[in-house]
Amino acid sequence: MDTVVDMAKAIKIQAKDVNVFYGEKQALNNVSIDIEDRSVTAFIGPSGCGKSTFLRCFNRMNDVIPSCRVEGSIMMGDVDVNSLQTDPVLLRARIGMVFQKPNPFPKTIFENVAYGPRIHGLAQSKTELDDMVEDSLKKAGLWGEVADRLADQATGLSGGQQQRLCIARAIAVGPDVLLMDEPCSALDPIATSVIEELISELQQRFTILIVTHSMQQAARVSQKTAYFHLGTLVEYGDTKDVFTLPKNEQTEAYISGKIG
């Protein structure tokens, strides 16, 4: 497989020969990829190509699906993600995730953000917890909008706000990787652009993997792009190269809108 790796940046995660099966059906076929630290990597491809399945391999979210089986190795530093010794709970504390549809818990805004620090026992005192919530909300660019109504129900926020709340909730645990599964697909264009700006800012601190169905979005926010088709990684490289000079015919067909 051809992969172009920009050696200028350090590697955060390395996936090797990842295969995923749903029962008898194979959803991912020998995918290998190196993810750069503190950058945005976009996974694109037609629906059903396995990009979301692949994303969920990084924090073992596929464990939740009983029929799902993952093979191959994913290394993050010296952590073997797929190893039985690796506790998925700890793994998910290190790798935050934002989902397709905003899914705030039916609690107050404060409680949503405080959820992670609480379960992991990260805050020693109430003031420390308050600080963590404020800090996370600020990093997610939501503080200004909700500072005076932290005790309101989170479900009362707009869709875009809810999604940023979910980002704040993920950040509050203090991960160094963020997975985003089509985070803007349920949002309107204005909310989308706010999130996209946020992603660019977050890239300073986090390694971000984003699945998106929008090529424009991938082009706008990511440094690296991986193109998936029918469960295989077809092309992976710098975003500008993938979009301007795709090496693969399929990639070109997809980018130019011939398949979708």
Next chain:
Amino acid sequence: MNNPIEMIQPDAETQARFEKIAQGLKKRHAASRRLKTYGIMAIVTAISFLAILLTTIISNGYTAIQQTELQITLTIPAEKLQYDDGAIDPVKARNFNWNGLIKKAFLAEFPDVTAMLDQRALGEILSKNAGYDLRRLIEAKGSIPVGETKVWIKTSDDVDMLMKGRLDRNLDEAQRRLSNQQIGWIDSLVADDRIRLVFNDTFFTAADSREPESAGVLGATVGSVMALFVTVLLALPVAVMAAVYLEYFAPPGRVTDFIEVNINNLAAVPSIVFGLLGLAVFLGFFGMPRSAPLVGGMVLALMTLPTIIIATRASIRAVPTSIRDAALGLGASRMQAAIDHILPLAAPGILTGTIIGIAQALGETAPLIMIGMVAFIVDVPATLTDPATALPVQIYIWSDSAERAFYERSSLAIMVLLTFLITMNISAVLLRRKFEKKW
């Protein structure tokens, strides 16, 4: 990508945070496992309640399947019972003192027992209905045996309990229902092989009786069957028509909403309230007969109506709209589509719902008590307006009786009732499986 690449590690602060989280993990996983254990414990508890319930009933009831009998040698005076041509005269047979005959024959076997009180105590070994049973036996046979005959006669319920080990010999004599003397007689009879346990066919062929050994569930079962017959006859058509109306014809609006709210609420109204309705309206206002399976069936019909309506609507909805659309497209009217095309396809579901509703109705007791189906009735009902009782009510009546033998029969009656219920539910499940369609 064969050459391993040096990967970046998180900074010290992040690393420290992860370690802190890792330290708490053991406790958190233990809490999670604890929750799972509670769940398993709850389920095990619930299932063991079920097991205890069933074991208690079976272990109390299985002995009622047998009845103790006693062999007596007696001579039936044919001349007092026959016409001249040798056929049995029913009037003479009815007026003859059978009990006296049996008792005399029995006492004759114990010539040492002479005192009045002792003779009475000896007589208590026999069933009070022994004479009646013997008459029925002779009448069924159609001829009178000549000379000395050996007959098996039911013993009283106390002897029955003793033989089944349900009467404690070690109990203080004053608290025991059989005296030492009586037990002595019984033991001697046992030693002579003149006491036996046989299949208790009376239980399945008789109605209620004051004497446990003569009591059976047939009357109550027939009462239940009659009531449920009325229930199905009334509830099923009304429920199906109501369901078709609500699914196909009801215009959205207040009236329809109100009907729906009513149906849902009726499903949760306590059953005894339906009994009060039956008492006040059917008995009080319309003056229908008390204790009648007809009225019982009507009350149960009102009660099961919501269940069947809800089940019918669900199975109508399960028929894909494409079938209705196809029928309408071919020029059928809405009514024709509903009756000719939808209902036949929904029929298995409707039937399943009906069976489940009827099974519920079969177990209902309180509303039937309200309309007087709780009376002591010794005859098997013949028509829908005869006084009758129902199987669950019979269980209630017997469990309220003092005799230990009724306790046993009550348990057996429960087993009969549960057998009916299990059969109904299994047939509902099988029916659903057989006709289950994937559209």
Next chain:
Amino acid sequence: MSDFLSPNLVVFAMTIAAAFLSFYLATGRVRKQAIASQTKSHSLNQYYGFYVSLWVLVPAILLALMWMFAADPMLTSAAKARMVDAYPNLPESFLNLKMAQLVNIASGYIKAPDAVMAAQAELLRAAQASADRARSLTLAAVMCNGFFYAFRRVSPELRARVLCEAFLRRLFFLSAVVAILTTIGIVASLLFEAVRFFREISLFDFFFGTHWSPMTALRPGDAAAADEFVAGSTGSFGMVPVMAGTLLVAVIAMAVAVPIGLFSAIYTSEFASWRVRNIVKPTLEVLAGVPTVVYGFFAALTAAPFFRDLGLFVGLDVSSQSALAAGGVMGIMIIPFISSLSDDVITAVPQSLRDGAYGLGSTRGETIIRVVLPAAFPGLVGAFLLAISRAIGETMIVVMAAGVAANMTINPLESVTTVTVQIVMLLTGDNEFDSVKTLSAFALGMTLFVITLLLNVAALTASRRLGQRYE
């Protein structure tokens, strides 16, 4: 009357035969006319048959029903008037007994004890016979009328199918209305009798009185009332202790059922594999299929003695009709109710919330306790409310295992009584139907109905709130 619906089988058979005959005649007529006039009839031939049959049957059935409810009471009241003449000095209650006897004599169930009764029975029988004749004639006339009206209208142009369907549609509507009628029937009958009760006993005394003993005459002067052959001597009707007993039993039941039911539901919905779930859920539901009389039997004859002996063993005085036995067994009965409703509610919590919690590094337990259960909370409350409503309305277990005497206590080891027990006690046995005692049962029934209704409505509202949240 005992010969209620003693269907004159001949009349019944004739009616059915008439319906079939008119079906046959009508289809024949429309076929002939269509051929004669060379036109195609509007509907299929069978619809013309149905149309005429309906016109024959429906009025006849309505008339027969009306006859049933009108004629029998009329016959009875006429017979009663004759009886009053025959036995002028008999008190009302004896006369009623005589009347019951008379009906049985007339139906041939028993022999007449004397000539007067025999003559009266003969008169009643004659009246019944002539009433039957009159009914048959009227029915025949109505059926003929219906037939000729409909038959003359039969022609290929008649929109028979439309007319039949309109009739069916109305019939279907009426069937749906039965649900409303039942509710009205319940409310009206309870209210009617309760109002009569409240004419005797004030609302305040009933709802706030703390003494309940309907069977004993407490007021002075009631001994005199008993002389007048009035069974309903007035006791005291303060329902507070009865309600307290009901609540005590319900609370005990919930204390058993909620933890077991809820944890079972948590296990089946969140931990169990599909295979385990498919075995455990139906097994638990078997508990719901066991008739309540069986639980009552178990409570009275197994659980209650068990608790009493246990009490003796540890030196506690436990009543043989303790609230603990009745409530505990009722709790077992309610377990499947709570477990299956809770399971539904928990399963309805969207997977996205669980994903969110897992994504943040929650353990399975934390996901359930901190996210799933709070999200399911309104629905769980709804399930619990329905279960309480069940417990309060449950009859057989308490009738068989709880006490009769109204005891105001919160000690579960003592015997208490409940609303449903009192209703059953007051309405079984030989009571005069209109006595204050029997009327008080309806007042209790009304209270019970209102309480369970409110609980059901509250439960519905709670679960609807859950539904809206995740639409």
